[in-house]
Structure formats: C-alpha cells, structure tokens
Amino acid sequence: MKLASAKIDGKPDGSLIVVSRDLTRAVDASHIAPILREAVERWSACAGALETLARDLEAGRATASFAFDPAAVRSPLPRAFAWLDGSAYIQHVKLVRKARNAPLPEGLLTDPLMYQGGSDTFLDPTEDIPLIDASHGVDFEGEVAVVLDHVPMGASPEVAERAIRLVMLCNDVSLRGLIPAELKKGFGFLNGKPSSAFSPVAVTLDELGNAWRDGRVHHNLDVTYNGAFYGNADAGHMHFSFGELISHAAKTRALAAGTILGSGTVSNEDTSRGSSCLAEKRMLEKIETGEFITPFMKPGDTIRIEMKDENGASIFGTIDQKVKKVDL
C-alpha cells in the first residue's frame, strides 16, 4: 500500500491518508492512526486496517475518496526521531571525496559511512529549497530511504532488514560550500546538511514486487534538473544493503520505530547513467577538462526526483522542488 501525510494547518505531522497505486486517488486514514509515525509505531495493530482501506480504495469502494494532489501533502514523516543517512554507493563516495581532496576512508568496502542528520524540520516534497547565500553551494542528492520499526541493539543485517516497513525517495539537500570546513572540524555534518525532503508517498515493500530483493530497490532513480535529463542510475547498485546499513546504525543502541535511514546518493559507475547530485557531475568535469563547469543551484533552478516501475508508472510520486532566495 501507499501512505502519505496530508497537509493540515496547525498539525506539524499532517494527517494519515492512503493513496491509490496509480497515485490518482486518496482516502483519509486518520481513524486508523492519526499520523503516519503512529501507524509505524503501532504497525502490527494498524497495518491490517490500512491494507483493507487500500484495497477498498483500489476497488472504488472507499467512501469519501478524493483526488490525490502531491502539492497537498507533506513528506510522509514531516518530523522523525531519527534520520540516519548512509553512503552505500561507492562511486559517489569516490567522486565526492575527490572533489574535496579528501582521502578515501580505509574501510570503504567493509564499514559503512553514515551520518545522523536533522530530522525535526523536513521540507515538503514540493517545497522550495531556501538559499541563504550563494556561497553555500546548494546541491541536491537523490536517494532511496526506508522507514523502520523498532530495531534492537546489535541486530544482524537479516534481523535489521525485517524491520523495514516503508520505502520513500529523498532529496538530501547539501551545502557544498560549507561541508569541507565543517567536516574538517571532525564532528560531521551540521550546517552543511539543512532540511531534506521526501517523496509524496511512502510504500510498503510488496508494492515494489520483485524490484525489492537483496535488501535493495532495483529500479532506476530518475533525476531531472531544470527540465532536462540529469540521471537514471540503478538504485540496486548499493554496495551495502539496507539490512547492512541498519545493522551498522544499531551496533551500540536500539533504533526507535519511525527511524528513517537513507541509502546515500544513488550512483553508478556507468557515467552514461548521469548523476543524482551536482557534486559528482562537477567532479567528472574536473577530471575530464580540468575545470568545474556546472554551477551549484541558483534561485529558480528546479529538481525532480522520481522512480518508475517496469510499466513506467511512478511509484512514489515526484520530489519537485525549486530553489528560492531567502533574506534573513
């Protein structure tokens, strides 16, 4: 099934709705759980009723269904108690580290890179990306993210994978101009990773069919920048599976239900597949020509991130954002 969080004034977590597979219809589900985070926290009690409602919606039997509008929803979890972002596509790590003249981590292929990001103020799927200062170097990062049930401390990758309840897409907004100095301080990202946005809907694993296997989503991530093709890398090329990433995160503590865990920027070695962020393209330009050519995002620049199934149907709806200058 597909779940989303309708925008409601004064409700920072929105209101739970079930969305049809083709993303055209939706129905209120707040009588089952008022918000998506609570549905995840009480999954065994809520999933059955949500599935019944989803089947009714597909069959045209749901009363008071309405047209689904991606601009009328917040990110599926507008706030979460945890947002952990891995970096499971090795090609991305290689290119981005090269771009900032940073060495590759020693355990690149055995010890996942992961950071804890801000989870208190996510952007909506169609919300403007604020640009405070051109020197910040705004970039997008197209990712796959999963929403977890409770994960016990020390969970194996197999146990960890069984905690995955939902899958979404993410735009992990990055401020490339701030990151090198910030990482040099040694405490990870803070100012360099402002609020991320997620796809209009989150889906259960069964919606992905055979494309969900080996703890990975085997579909392309379609990235459109300023209306033109920018990337369609295969998201299945994760070096670490989601189970392995979650297990890493839970090594020394339990993870609460509702935790969001990201794949890191989707990236393939085949450069004809384009990129899912500007930093990679810039690094490839530098390698080829000696110069960075593509600038970071300017006010008015648009980014669209989506994923289609084998029939060309959008699975998660589209992250569709524009950069907007803000004056503080």
Next chain:
Amino acid sequence: MKLASAKIDGKPDGSLIVVSRDLTRAVDASHIAPILREAVERWSACAGALETLARDLEAGRATASFAFDPAAVRSPLPRAFAWLDGSAYIQHVKLVRKARNAPLPEGLLTDPLMYQGGSDTFLDPTEDIPLIDASHGVDFEGEVAVVLDHVPMGASPEVAERAIRLVMLCNDVSLRGLIPAELKKGFGFLNGKPSSAFSPVAVTLDELGNAWRDGRVHHNLDVTYNGAFYGNADAGHMHFSFGELISHAAKTRALAAGTILGSGTVSNEDTSRGSSCLAEKRMLEKIETGEFITPFMKPGDTIRIEMKDENGASIFGTIDQKVKKVDL
C-alpha cells in the same frame, strides 16, 4: 517550575508531571499537556496553567499530589526530534583531542563544535548504561542541556537565547574505544555516541535565579564516580553561550520546538575541580605520568551527576546510573 515525565507502561514519552522545588512532591499535569514535548510545542498555551499548578503544589493546595520518585520518571524528553550537542568548554576540547592525538580545530574560539546525536532512544535518569564489549571504552560526560522552542533559520544569539524554555543535566555516554576510528571516517559520531540520559527534572530559567546569566548556568556540576568525588567544575565557564550555540545550529535551517541542545562536557582549567568525564582525567594522567591510569567504566561502576543551588539543594535531581554488561 520543574517538570518531569512519569514512566507509564506503553507510553514511550511518559506522562507530564509538575514537581515541587524541593523535589519531594509531584502532581499529574497531563490534563494541561499529555507529554512534555507537547507542552514545549504549545508553550504559550500551556505555561500559565503549568505555573498555576506548580504554585498550588508549593502551597500544598494541589489535589492528588504524590511523593516524587526519581526512579519513576523517564528523561524529561524520553525522545526528541533533535539532540544537538555543542562542545563549549575549550579545556575539554583541548584535553580530549590531545588524548586521541587529533589536532585542535582552527576556529576553536570562534566556530562552535557541535554534533547531531541520536534522539530516538534516550536512557532514563536511573537506567543502566549497557556495556556490550569492554573494548568500547564506556565513558560518561556531564553536561548542561537546554530545551528549545521553535528557532527560526538564521536566528542571532540574542533571538536564539530567547527560545530556551527548560534546562536539564545530561550524561552524554561516549564509547571512547570506537570514537577515533569513527571520526577518522569523516562523518562524525554514530556508534561512538549511544543513548544519552538526562536529569529527572527539567526546570524553567526562573528556577535558576541569578545563576542564569550571560546565557550560561553559573553553578557547579557535581560528579560522583563510584561513590567518590570526581568533579565539581563551574558550568558557567562555557566559552560559547547557549545563545551562540543555538544560533550556530540554526545557521542554515530552523530548529523545531522540543529540540535539545547540550553544552558539551563541563570542564574548567583549574584541575583541582576534577573532571566531568574519564577521558579528561586519563589525559591529565598521561601528561603527568606518561601513562593512562584510570580505566574506562566496568560493569557495576556508578556515575552520579547533579547540580546544587547556593543553599545546597539539588536543582534537577540526580542522574544516577550503573554500567551493566549486556549480552547480545
């Protein structure tokens, strides 16, 4: 006033109670806001009623008040949408970096160090600290922490300071055996900073009287390790004020109401004041004798962290934890 979160089975955020100034009595406040996080989110609507209830409790007029038991409460915010921890005591930064042979950050005195920590599974104030593996090197870190109202993006230190609603103490548990390798990867802390614990009660700024000034708490942090004096450093020696730390955190995004922000390990240059973590003491031993003498925490080791006012009365109650070996 003093607020706490009573342990209730099946309620991960506990239930809001008001606690008397002398920490002996408490009264249910869940009719005003069911949980503390909601009281912070709706502060202007809730604060007045909570203050009235607190006055009634002090005057012996509160109906159904009961004896306050620090073992019956969770951390004031058992879960939060954000836990940001600064490192505002320069002496701590100097000693800990020396301990792991890491260089001092360039902007040590101008650009606050801060990391985003796990906020989904805090420990209770009297909950055991789990030890999975002796090589992890369990350490405590005594800190002061503030709970914030909404902070707009780009808030100045002055605006930021006005968003402080509550103050608490924190034990920011650290796994010294894991941190050097983790920080070397460049993405900050994850496994090396497991779940933190907070003091039994959170207090409003007026409870601190004149000890709250310049955006700092001017009282000693009393740290007792295995029943013996370990430290009583003056928490007022923060190089950066809380306003400056919050402003730094909000440089590129808003912070949601309910965000917790920590001071970093309380530390004074005067070594007769002891320490608020084992890493500092070990480094001082190394400098003096060439050897680390004090080991990290073993199963059964106990740590107590509290703060007393000018009359010797405990302000926040005591973080009182024991290390316990867990088998995964």
